[in-house]
Amino acid sequence: MGMTITEKILARAGGRDNVVPGDNIWVNVDVLMTHDVCGPGTIGVFKREFGTDAKVWNKDGVVIIPDHYIFTEDEKCRRNVDVLREFVREQQLPHFYEPGTDSYSGVCHVTLPEKGHIRPGEVLFGTDSHTCTHGALGMFASGIGNTDAGFIMGTGKLLIKVPVMLKFIINGKLPDGVTGKDVILKIIGDLGVDGATYCAMEFAGSAIEAMSVEERMTICNMAIEAGGKSGIIAPDEKTIEYVRARTDRPFTCFFSDADAHYQKVYEYNAEDFESVVALPFSPDNVKTAKDAGDIKIDRAYIGSCTGGKLTDFMFAAKILKGRKVKVDTFLVPSTVEVEDALSKVSIEGKTLIDIFREAGCIDPAPPSCAACLGGPIDTFGRCNNGEVCVSTTNRNFPGRMGSKDSRTILASPYTAAASALTGHLTDPRCYLK
């Protein structure tokens, strides 16, 4: 019987001819990513278990990207970055995106592909649940905790269970103003927040093929919000072009066989998708933007690994151009590369940054995770009181963006921008000609 792309990648990484869901196998890991929240604990586990002078299994395979708590006065947060810096120096690690230096980049899940660490066919584990993002480029990528990461650091291996395979086929053309974010929110709404637990979610079909690499990343990024172990999209010319522009490393593209087995195949017509939102307090509390009711918002937030990439800001700018926001609008580019692009990329002769300034948005903060996960009290954009925030991020559990009294509504950049203009939750399509 044929295999899925996920099974093929895991079989290769496990040194086997084939695998089936449920197999427990040791896989060889190509890349381990960690950041400032889980890095110090991972290093602690690594040293405790392998000894204080142990060396990582492969210097080139470890990528350290501080991004969560960078622009804060919080002493412990700063201490954690110091721990990473010290470890990088001791181990002589080549891939460290160090805050306060030219190498600083920003959010790990946008940095990894931008800097050429993501390659089709490989296996990536990261100490962050949104590591599933990188399946968008045809690799197996999944989130783990510090103990597993400490184990990989010393051995380059991990014992994993081959996930159950689910396939989502979306054929046709998405309506204007409907994005990958709307697609994945709708799917999470249909499945529920635990509907894909232990599953690999494969996305295919002409609507996925028509998407940019960044939009595909948005889709795979939120696989975890349905409980998924990984998300994946078969590589194509766009993938290869994106990867080739960033790394010379050889890689292998895998594709699902026509007779591969899936536990379930979901088929959608792209034309049926609409602009949707996830209301508090769960990513599966999904309603169409037009039917969500009259909901007043206090602020809009455009940022994070889900909704702070260049294409996300371009979507928002299309709506905001020549108009004025009614509520505080926070912009956090995910990386330095995205931040730079805001003043270079333009729409009808106007740069994105000028569009945002003229619309009355608050000046963008430097790249980081910022208020996507609340964080220390002085974090830019953090909801410190009972604010209602329409946000391009990925989670809206109680207290996710700060105070337990605040409420986060998840939306696409179009919907977040349109809502910023009216001060109420708004279907963006009325602003698109």
Next chain:
Amino acid sequence: MGDNIIRGKAFVVGNNIDTDQIIPAQYLNLVPTIKEEYVKLGSYALCGLPDEYETRYMEPDATQSRYSIIVAGTNFGCGSSREHAPISLGAAGCRIVIANSFARIFFRNCIATGEVYPVETDCDLAQRVKTGDEIEVDLDQKTITIIADGTTYAIKELGAVKEVIDAGGIFNYARNSGMIK
């Protein structure tokens, strides 16, 4: 993970308790492998639960909870990969979480760290007990007993991960199998 019979007071929560509710992001600056910070993580366990939970898991300034057993609905531990979540529960004195289902990464982190025992049951235990009730879990017999009325319910087989749990986490498991020294 120690004894196979765990008896204690239950703390009952609902479905989809995510890692932000178990340990809110502002405390992730604490590093679990540093002893004092491990204890501190415990003192914040479940402090992100909404205020509707009138009984708190941790009393103010306490480092140990009165409840060594957490009883939950579906999808316990969803959200982030932060190992701080099972660690904060373990540090607070939780021995076992009984849920209808777990989110994958949380479950895995419980196993890898050995901090708390993640046990699944099909019965609606969260409806049958309330916070403060005494229960006993027998991991060998695979039963849960509500002490007040003596009723028992089954827990699910752990499957292949049992070997890892019995070894005491992934490092011991790999050592026992000769994979690492």
